[in-house]
Amino acid sequence: MSDQHPVQTDHASHSRRRFLKVAGAGAAGASLLTMLDARQAPAQIKGTTLRILTWSHFIPAYDVWFDKFSAEWGDKNGVKVKVDHIPHLEIPARMAAEYAAGAGHDIINNNSTILARLYYKSLLDLTDVFDGLGKKYGGWIPAAKSPIEVEGKIYGIPQYYILLPMLWRKDLFEANGLKPPDTWELARVAARTLKPKGNPTGIAFSHCNDANLVWRSLAYSFGATEADPSGDNPTIDSKEMREALRFAKALFDEGMTPEVFSWDDASDNRFLASGIAGWIHDAISAYRTTESTNPTVFKNTYVGLEPAGPSGKRVHCVAPIVFLSWKFSKNPQAVKEYLAALGDADKDGMIASTGYNMPFLNDNAKKPMPILGADPKLQVLQDFPKIVAFFGYPGPYTPQIQEVGLQFVLPDIFTRVARGQSVDDSVKWGVGEYRRIFSKHKKA
Amino acid sequence: MTAPLGGGSESTTRAAAQPIAARPSAAARWWRTNTSRRLAFGYLLLAPAALYVLLLVGIPFLFSLYLAMSDASVGDQMATFVGLANFRAAWEMDTFWDALRNSVVFLVVAAIFKSILGTSLAFLLLQNFKGKKLVRALVVIPFTLPITVTVLSWKWMYDSQFSVINWGLHKAGLIGGYGSESWPIWLGQPHLALIACIGVNVWRSFPFSAIVLLAGFTSVPTEVLDAARVDGCSFFQRFRHIVTPMIFPILIIGFLFDTVFTLSDLSVVYVLTQGGPGSATMILPMLAYQIGIQAGSLGRGSAIALTLVPLLFPALFLMLRNIKRRDW
Numbered sequence: 112m113s114d115q116h117p118v119q120t121d122h123a124s125h126s127r128r129r130f131l132k133v134a135g136a137g138a139a140g141a142s143l144l145t146m147l148d149a150r151q152a153p154a155q156i157k158g159t160t161l162r163i164l165t166w167s168h169f170i171p172a173y174d175v176w177f178d179k180f181s182a183e184w185g186d187k188n189g190v191k192v193k194v195d196h197i198p199h200l201e202i203p204a205r206m207a208a209e210y211a212a213g214a215g216h217d218i219i220n221n222n223s224t225i226l227a228r229l230y231y232k233s234l235l236d237l238t239d240v241f242d243g244l245g246k247k248y249g250g251w252i253p254a255a256k257s258p259i260e261v262e263g264k265i266y267g268i269p270q271y272y273i274l275l276p277m278l279w280r281k282d283l284f285e286a287n288g289l290k291p292p293d294t295w296e297l298a299r300v301a302a303r304t305l306k307p308k309g310n311p312t313g314i315a316f317s318h319c320n321d322a323n324l325v326w327r328s329l330a331y332s333f334g335a336t337e338a339d340p341s342g343d344n345p346t347i348d349s350k351e352m353r354e355a356l357r358f359a360k361a362l363f364d365e366g367m368t369p370e371v372f373s374w375d376d377a378s379d380n381r382f383l384a385s386g387i388a389g390w391i392h393d394a395i396s397a398y399r400t401t402e403s404t405n406p407t408v409f410k411n412t413y414v415g416l417e418p419a420g421p422s423g424k425r426v427h428c429v430a431p432i433v434f435l436s437w438k439f440s441k442n443p444q445a446v447k448e449y450l451a452a453l454g455d456a457d458k459d460g461m462i463a464s465t466g467y468n469m470p471f472l473n474d475n476a477k478k479p480m481p482i483l484g485a486d487p488k489l490q491v492l493q494d495f496p497k498i499v500a501f502f503g504y505p506g507p508y509t510p511q512i513q514e515v516g517l518q519f520v521l522p523d524i525f526t527r528v529a530r531g532q533s534v535d536d537s538v539k540w541g542v543g544e545y546r547r548i549f550s551k552h553k554k555a
Numbered sequence: 556m557t558a559p560l561g562g563g564s565e566s567t568t569r570a571a572a573q574p575i576a577a578r579p580s581a582a583a584r585w586w587r588t589n590t591s592r593r594l595a596f597g598y599l600l601l602a603p604a605a606l607y608v609l610l611l612v613g614i615p616f617l618f619s620l621y622l623a624m625s626d627a628s629v630g631d632q633m634a635t636f637v638g639l640a641n642f643r644a645a646w647e648m649d650t651f652w653d654a655l656r657n658s659v660v661f662l663v664v665a666a667i668f669k670s671i672l673g674t675s676l677a678f679l680l681l682q683n684f685k686g687k688k689l690v691r692a693l694v695v696i697p698f699t700l701p702i703t704v705t706v707l708s709w710k711w712m713y714d715s716q717f718s719v720i721n722w723g724l725h726k727a728g729l730i731g732g733y734g735s736e737s738w739p740i741w742l743g744q745p746h747l748a749l750i751a752c753i754g755v756n757v758w759r760s761f762p763f764s765a766i767v768l769l770a771g772f773t774s775v776p777t778e779v780l781d782a783a784r785v786d787g788c789s790f791f792q793r794f795r796h797i798v799t800p801m802i803f804p805i806l807i808i809g810f811l812f813d814t815v816f817t818l819s820d821l822s823v824v825y826v827l828t829q830g831g832p833g834s835a836t837m838i839l840p841m842l843a844y845q846i847g848i849q850a851g852s853l854g855r856g857s858a859i860a861l862t863l864v865p866l867l868f869p870a871l872f873l874m875l876r877n878i879k880r881r882d883w
Contacts, residue, residue, distance in 0.1 A: 203849045207629040229851045230630035318831035368734060370715030372832045373743030381716060514850035518650070523833055551644060551852065
């Protein structure tokens with residue numbers, strides 16, 4: 112034979128290649144870590160451009176801060192930064208267009224609909240930035256990885272999440288001898304007592320984000336789950352889910368009016384601001400806006416932890432906000448530098464958002480948090496990081512669970528029950544929808 | 556063999572000596588005629604339009620057909636052929652049938668109201684009155700304003716708590732106060748929600764119908780109408796037997812445009828209800844958008860969107876054939 116030692120030759124060549132690869136990767140990783148640690152941009156990003164697509168935050172002051180931070184970072188590092196703000200519901204369509212074109216923004220915000228698992232093959236691996244920030248700030252809260260981790264790699268950097276705590280009228284509760292709504296049962300008693308007095312409660316039974324989040328919080332707190340830990344199989348057909356549905360029906364009948372069937376994400380804000388609501392389960396923006404629109408309501412509204420379910424369990428479903436970057440970005444180095452710097456400025460962002468943004472990084476989630484720690488009414492929000500979960504709990508935030516969310520299947524199950532369909536029939540319908548969606552994604 | 560044209564033996568011999576390729580064939584001779592050149596020139600002039608239609612309509616249509624028969628997703632460039640699986644998947648969804656039913660109801664009810672209101676408005680605008688030009692300019696406002704802005708305004712008017720419509724009805728003594736049984740929840744009660752969405756679509760589009768009709772009405776020669784009047788035709792007789800036949804092609808084209816606009820418009824539903832409550836206002840474009848773009852399943856989304864084609868195609872064919880038969 113012409114080659115008597117093919118294995119040896121091949122091995123030698125592989126060893127050399129492997130050595131070069133390992134050495135190269137090591138050097139690149141080390142220099143990136145050094146740069147991240149020193150907060151110093153490498154020379155090669157100077158003179159480049161970084162385009163960022165993000166949402167229009169509910170707190171306009173945060174957008175002002177974000178734009179200023181980005182511009183200042185750009186000036187400091189010699190990078191021209193351009194930030195585009197669009198409504199968050201338009202981001203999936205924009206991402207699809209950019210993917211198809213193979214060009215667009217270097218950094219893209221994902222809000223609620225996290226598309227990392229859908230696009231991961233075309234996304235920049237951000238594991239090094241994620242690990243670097245985690246190492247620096249005491250790790251990430253347990254839920255942080257779920258929306259962005261695929262096959263052991265991280266394809267996004269979590270920015271913050273938004274809470275929807277209990278916002279309850281202390282004056283009305285006290286006047287009627289009611290206890291604070293620390294459990295769902297106490298919240299129901301309050302709703303039942305306050306509705307006849309002209310102060311009903313309200314949770315959206317409609318196609319909106321609030322409905323997706325609040326009914327999940329209630330179901331999870333009742334011990335129900337949505338998917339198994341692998342995320343491949345739906346698990347909504349359970350005793351606990353039926354219990355949660357029966358509870359929701361009672362809560363609607365006793366404490367709400369049919370207007371909740373028409374609500375959007377801002378309806379409960381208006382409901383609270385009008386002075387009618389006895390309690391709502393919504394983002395603190397609902398409470399903050401009353402400071403100017405209805406100071407009496409502002410003074411008497413208190414913020415509560417997620418109510419506990421029958422067994423004392425509290426799980427709070429939230430909407431995560433993360434940043435992703437395309438693999439085809441022409442400026443991956445600047446992307447990583449920018450995201451690391453943004454992670455460093457996490458606390459400033461929390462302040463700019465007036466406590467609306469909740470941190471994913473453990474050190475920033477320590478008490479006292481900026482703004483929240485100093486406000487007696489909002490201090491309770493600091494206890495939320497421990498009970499935060501995303502869609503699909505306890506499974507990961509998969510594309511199939513996102514499709515379930517986008518089609519509002521879970522709120523529709525609750526709506527069917529509230530409208531009078533039997534719990535069994537509603538669950539049967541819901542299970543069918545979940546299985547259909549899950550099986551499509553499995554085949555894909 | 557080609558028959559000899561000259562008839563003489565010499566010419567036959569000469570013709571036989573010629574190589575076959577050098578002889579102009581019948582097709583080549585036809586090509587040199589004036590008729591063929593005129594035809595070719597005509598096709599040449601038509602070519603840009605045909606190319607335009609092919610590029611902007613044909614290719615996207617074929618591409619969506621390809622997507623509908625594949626497992627394409629927004630995040631993966633590789634797609635495999637799955638046949639009719641996406642159509643089957645759509646048909647298995649309860650929501651799909653709700654969306655199909657709602658789309659048809661939406662289209663038919665909206666078309667009826669747009670015809671009535673559009674015709675009435677067109678007749679009003681034909682009359683001579685003070686400020687006619689201003690009114691003509693004002694009526695097109697719903698059609699020209701950005702759809703999101705106008706639909707958001709309607710969302711406020713339909714608000715469950717602060718609805719100005721409900722406030723007006725309450726002040727008129729037609730309904731009870733906020734919180735009473737008779738207080739309509741426009742976007743929360745399934746039938747009302749669909750009516751509310753159709754209402755906004757009608758409000759937004761009927762000026763377009765009116766303008767199309769107005770253009771048609773003004774093209775009817777006044778002599779014909781005057782003659783009919785002299786002959787004793789009533790208003791409705793003139794409308795039915797003179798105006799309608801004369802403006803029929805315009806009516807059909809307007810109707811086709813409106814059908815396509817209505818069936819493909821998801822903005823009203825998207826802003827007002829997102830298809831809810833339940834699937835009471837879900838329409839096919841909304842469902843296709845949710846599944847195809849938001850959830851990223853391009854194949855299934857395209858299959859849902861393409862369901863409209865078999866619905867539209869026969870209607871389109873019949874209408875165009877009708878126009879052709881009328882020889883307009």
